[in-house]
Amino acid sequence: MEPVSLALGIIPIAGGSLKAYKSIHSKLKTFRHYSREVDRVRKHFDRQRQFFLNEVHFVLRLALDDEVLVKEMVADGAHSEWHSHRLESAIVESFGDNSGALMEIVEDVRTIINDVQMALECFSCLEAVRLENERLKDTVKRVRDRMKIAFDKSKFDKWTSDLRNSNNDLCLLRKQVDELCRPRARTSVVGRSCDPRQLMHKTGYYRDARKASQALHDALCAAWSTPDAAYFRHSVRLFLETKDDDTTQVDLAISCLEQEASPGRRKVTPNGKAASSLVLENMMRVHVRSQAMDSRGAGSLATPPDSDSSHNTTRKRRRVVRFEDDEATNCGDDMDLRVSSREVNLEQAVTLDLQSTRHFCSELLSNGVFCRQNPTATCVGYLDTCSHESFRHSFFQCCEGVCNPNLCKADIASGALVRMDDVLAHPRSEELSVPSQLQLALQIVLAVLKFNSTSWLGEYWGLQDLYLFEQGSDLTASLRTLHIGIDWSKRSPGELMEVDSAGDSRAFEDTKLVHGIRNATIYNLGVALLAIGRWAPVDSNDILHVRRMASQTCPLGSKYHEMTQRVLECDFGCGKDLSRPQLQHAIYNGIVLELESMIASLSLE
Structure with a gap:
């Protein structure tokens, strides 16, 4: 079919079909009161009508940039733009060789709709019994039990099925045309794409972040599967804002709550604290750095240098601390935890394997792991994982310059904990800008x-x-504290920790x-x-x-x-x-x- 003949038919036929669809919708809305069969036909027909409206909307978008005009045309099949030669030419240009298939589909839809309109003439007999000033809907309700109307539901079911097939064909054709046009539309995106080396670095970072975060999850599961931890329920908040660095760095808020247990089951931790004293009202904030360890198995940790005026002296005193724990020896590695622009005292070098403690939450609590304006980054201890890949997870006190500044400034002790979908259930605050939303x-x-x-x-x-x-x-400010929340519990001392x-x-x-x-x-x-x-x-x-x-x-x-x-x-x-x-x-x-x-x-x- 020639493009000229197509341009004379596609758009007017589509607009005429929308008008006919609207007329049938109105009639079925009235006649549905006649029987349940008619009402079911109406529901099926209305769905196909809506699908057709959506597809026409998408098709018009391929030729029009004015979304307001597109909406007006879809809502009104009598809109003057349905007879615009400019729009017809744009549609034909957009679809190219696919214009013939588009023409056939809209013609099929028009033919089916015409058949439906003719079949609905079976209800014209209602006009003869309609009372003066009576609504047709009321007439249907009044005479439906004593008037037999030759309504063939099987025909309407077939027409609905045919419309469904036409809508599916139109959807598939439109998506294919859109995909064929997409390379031209995406040139601006390609222009903004980052350097391939930077892109490889980014995806490598995401891969490492997934491995390290899963290893951290496994380490917490193992640490809280000890007999002493059996009587506590743990909740961990993993904040979404993380630092992009050579090591995976995350901020956590950990709460430890005592599960129901008899007083006789309370045990004493190595530092002399009763387990019941570990019940926390406030969350502990920690900064965790996860670093992969190679397969050499040397359980050593290099102490980071100070960054103050005694830097040269500190470098000479730099030493390696050896861990005697067997598990640490098997999984360890030389690690250099760098704290940018922060002092780390040699006396605070990491010597504590948190896995060796009966319940390491007590160690976190005893070290005062609460966010404060502290210029010193203190490493409290570490957890090692040696499942698929070996990682060391070093726990630091949360302080300015180490953890995320938004988290450090946030008040999570008194702030209510709210689910994100509950936030969306309330009207958007006028104070929330569009850039913040993005x-x-x-x-x-x-x-x-x-x-x-x-x-x-x-x-x-x-x-x-x-x-x-x-x-x-x-x-x-609240959105800056967005995080994933996970609860750990242990049902009995003989079972592993479960999420x-x-x-x-x-x-x-x-x-x-x-x-x-x-x-x-x-x-x-x-x-x-x-x-x-x-x-x-x-x-x-x-x-x-x-x-x-x-x-x-x-x-x-x-x-x-x-x-x-x-x-x-x-x-x-x-x-x-x-x-x-x-x-x-x-x-x-x-x-x-x-x-x-x-x-x-x-x-x-």
Whole structure:
């Protein structure tokens, strides 16, 4: 079919179909009172109508940049723009060789709708019995029990099925055309992509962060599986803001609560404290540095140099501390913990294997691990893990210059603990700027890259797994305390420490297969971006509702809207395996850099 003839038909036919759809919708809304069969037909028909409206919306976007105009056209099939030759030419240009297939689909839809309109003439007999000034709906209710109308439900079921097939074809064609056009649309994104060497460094850092954070989780499980720890319940808050460095550095808030236990079961820790005294009302804040150890097995730790005026003298006195613990000997390594611009006294060199203590929370408490304005970074002790890879996790007192400054300044002792999805359930504060909203989205994307596939952030995660500490009425400051919360419990002394389950994922696994979710972790990230963009909680299990919301315009703009859709569909052209560097590169280039660019441009305004 020639492009000229196509341009004379595609747009007017689509607009006419929208008008006819609206007319049928109105009639079925009235006639549904006749019987349950008619009402079921109406529901099925209305769904196909909505799908068609959405697809027409997407098609118009390929040719129009004016979102307001697109909405007006979809809402009004009689809009004058449906007869615009300029728009017709733009559609044909966008679809190119696919214009013929588009024409056939819209013609099929028009034919089916015409058949439905003719079939609904069976209800025209109601006009003959309609009373003066009586609503047609009331007429249907009045005569439905004594008037037989030849309504053939099987025909309507077939037409609904045909409309469904046409909508699916239109959806597939539109997505293919969009994908074919995407390389031209993505040139700006490619221009912003980082240097390949920097990109490899970033993905390497994310890989190391995942390994180290999982090793830290395993170390905590092992440390809290001792008999003395059996009578305590532990809660750990892993803050999402981390430092990008050669070592993985995270900030934790640990609380230790005594489980129900008889007084006779209380034991005394090596430092003479009764276990019952470890019940904490305030959380302990610690800074943890996790560093991989090589396979040499030398359990040694180099003491870091001072950074004060006696630096030269300190360098001469630098010594190596040997650990006598067998487990540390097998898993150790030469490690140099560098504390930038902070003093570390030689007398405070790390000599304590926290695993060797019966309950290392007592050691943290005795060392006063509470955030304070302290110019000295003191290493309290370490935990080693030797499962798949060997790591040493060194615990430092939380002080300025060591832990995250936002965490150091935050008041988590008196601030209420709130789930992120509960925050979204309340109207967005006017004080929360758009850059802060985008910064929140960026923070969560980076957290997924760093902690996905670990025990901290499982495949079926959601915003309900993220928490923050309220900082008065300052929502921006509260969001800086965003963290993952995990509870540890031990049911009996003979059992290993277990992490409380976040819920059964089997139901979502079935839903994932039915709706074609390519990657649950990335899909849930898309749901989080959608919720942040609309500042409203979103149920990730209601996939139809999620996709319907994602098809609507976003208050944060078209770029954010497009990013959200790409993440929901895992549409990066690099498969669906998040462990592959290619997909990580695509997410970093297409989402992280894009968000950073948006934040920078808005911050300059």
